[in-house]
Amino acid sequence: MGVDKSTVDRIAHLAKLEFSDSEKEGILKDMNKMLDFVEQLNEVDTEGVEPLIYMVQEEGDLREDVVKLEISQEEALKNAPDKDTDFIKVPKVLKK
Amino acid sequence: MISQEIVDKYEIVVGLEIHAQLQTKSKAYSSDPNEFGVDPNTNVSPITLGHPGTLPRFNKSTLEYGVRLGLACSSKINYENQFARKNYFYADLPKGYQITQDKTPLCTEGFIDIEDDSKKHKRIGITRIHMEEDSGKSIHDLDPYNTLIDLNRAGVPLLEIVSEPDIRSPQEAYNYLTEVRKLVRYLEICDGNMEEGSMRCDANVSVRIKGSDTFGERTETKNLNSIRNVYRAIEFEAKRQIEILENGGEIHMETRGFDAVTGQTISQRSKEMAHDYRYFPEPDLQVVFVDENYIEEVKTKLPPLPNELKEKYINSYSLSTYDAEVITEEKYFALYFEELTNSTSNYKSAANWMMGSIKSFLNEQAISIQEFKIKPSQIAELIDLIDEGKVSNTIATQKIFPAMLENHETNPRDIAEKNQWIQQSDTSALDEFVNEVLEKYPEKVKEYQDGKTGLLGLFMGEIMKLSKGKADPKLTNQLLRNKLDL
Numbered sequence: 001m002g003v004d005k006s007t008v009d010r011i012a013h014l015a016k017l018e019f020s021d022s023e024k025e026g027i028l029k030d031m032n033k034m035l036d037f038v039e040q041l042n043e044v045d046t047e048g049v050e051p052l053i054y055m056v057q058e059e060g061d062l063r064e065d066v067v068k069l070e071i072s073q074e075e076a077l078k079n080a081p082d083k084d085t086d087f088i089k090v091p092k093v094l095k096k
Numbered sequence: 097m098i099s100q101e102i103v104d105k106y107e108i109v110v111g112l113e114i115h116a117q118l119q120t121k122s123k124a125y126s127s128d129p130n131e132f133g134v135d136p137n138t139n140v141s142p143i144t145l146g147h148p149g150t151l152p153r154f155n156k157s158t159l160e161y162g163v164r165l166g167l168a169c170s171s172k173i174n175y176e177n178q179f180a181r182k183n184y185f186y187a188d189l190p191k192g193y194q195i196t197q198d199k200t201p202l203c204t205e206g207f208i209d210i211e212d213d214s215k216k217h218k219r220i221g222i223t224r225i226h227m228e229e230d231s232g233k234s235i236h237d238l239d240p241y242n243t244l245i246d247l248n249r250a251g252v253p254l255l256e257i258v259s260e261p262d263i264r265s266p267q268e269a270y271n272y273l274t275e276v277r278k279l280v281r282y283l284e285i286c287d288g289n290m291e292e293g294s295m296r297c298d299a300n301v302s303v304r305i306k307g308s309d310t311f312g313e314r315t316e317t318k319n320l321n322s323i324r325n326v327y328r329a330i331e332f333e334a335k336r337q338i339e340i341l342e343n344g345g346e347i348h349m350e351t352r353g354f355d356a357v358t359g360q361t362i363s364q365r366s367k368e369m370a371h372d373y374r375y376f377p378e379p380d381l382q383v384v385f386v387d388e389n390y391i392e393e394v395k396t397k398l399p400p401l402p403n404e405l406k407e408k409y410i411n412s413y414s415l416s417t418y419d420a421e422v423i424t425e426e427k428y429f430a431l432y433f434e435e436l437t438n439s440t441s442n443y444k445s446a447a448n449w450m451m452g453s454i455k456s457f458l459n460e461q462a463i464s465i466q467e468f469k470i471k472p473s474q475i476a477e478l479i480d481l482i483d484e485g486k487v488s489n490t491i492a493t494q495k496i497f498p499a500m501l502e503n504h505e506t507n508p509r510d511i512a513e514k515n516q517w518i519q520q521s522d523t524s525a526l527d528e529f530v531n532e533v534l535e536k537y538p539e540k541v542k543e544y545q546d547g548k549t550g551l552l553g554l555f556m557g558e559i560m561k562l563s564k565g566k567a568d569p570k571l572t573n574q575l576l577r578n579k580l581d582l
Binding site for chain 2: 010014015016044053054055056062063064065066067068069070071072073077078079082084086087088089090091092093
């Protein structure tokens, strides 16, 4: 299954990213390379084998419902590219 | 405008998706506080912020609350619970995916009983209830140039409750939502406050010609913020669809919003441009197993449920449906009544006290029953006093009850005795009835005294009614004559 230009457009749209045509060419090549690599797995017969989701087949440990506040508002906002004292700022989004 | 006759040819089909914010202490997958109304971006953690290298850890309480609701809706509880990633890109979703459940919802095949438009019993199927997390909040109207993001809400645990398309009218949707809200409040898993967004509703609406066995194309109206608005949106949306179909058009699957001012639904995005969520299993969270022992444990801790109580009050206590509904509307009000009826078997009188004097006092003071200082046992004692004929109903409601409110430590018997409100002898109890009846019919008294002595029977009858037939006829006759014969 190869990737074509419309797939690249679609994935870019879902990730809310814009690319120039030359960038898209590069992405197209990279993505096809990745898929070709993963394609090798299809050589293995997995008929009737349950997909492996977890590396450890153990029951998940549940966390007690206890509050721990580990960072401050200032720390929380530290990595935001744009912010004021309270909020993270992003470009205007009108409708979800 | 389309005529009612044409509207009546169609049947409305509705399924509701409800998101209920859970009242846990910490968030679904991290330990930062789940708390409303604090400064923006203060209740956050590296996990909530989606920092690389962080790992989510699943909150015990989320599971327990989900199982509670599942049991209350008679659902099957799923044994093996996987989490899944629902991928979409939006500024208030820092990780770029929501952790939810996809193929293994916690609860399936449940139901909730409601009343249909003609007040008949109707069962609405619950397809699934699954656990997920809320997103942050985008604020569009505070800054003219930017959207502001507050991530306090990000990661707050939610239950999504998906109904079968069993709902057939706006009123049924209204009744269903009211029932769900009552249930989550009884279970104390969500405050059910739609206006504040802690319970939210999306409505899937379609129409079809009555008798048709296939569904019409549906639209989804999002983010309805009150039960009333769910009603209005469905009503509008069904009419809109009927109009399109009647004019030879077709309905397209799309997401719509609701404008509460105009009462109209507005197209937001069509499904052709719909999200592709690319669900896949969440590898960062292990499977959670829910075994029979655990389910039993949660079951034994369940509070009495509103429908069970309502049924008991109607069938075993012989209360009217209306009375039973009013009493079970709110959990602690119903629990007070439960305690009260443990101490008295005069259920009707107990109901009257709850819905009369007690409810009006609570309303007057704008307080809840939990803040009400008089104990159920004291009200039961007051009811006993009336039933024993020691005090009249009037004295009880107008004198003793207010005195108990003044000083809630004292018991009604002491109050009555101290104030000499106890009807000491049969004569004094009867006296009150006699006076009440004579005051009620001044013209008849005059007619009697003018010679129409046959009216004595009318007075006797009224007194008997008042005394619930317990008045001694001979004594009553005597008392009446004493008063009437000048």
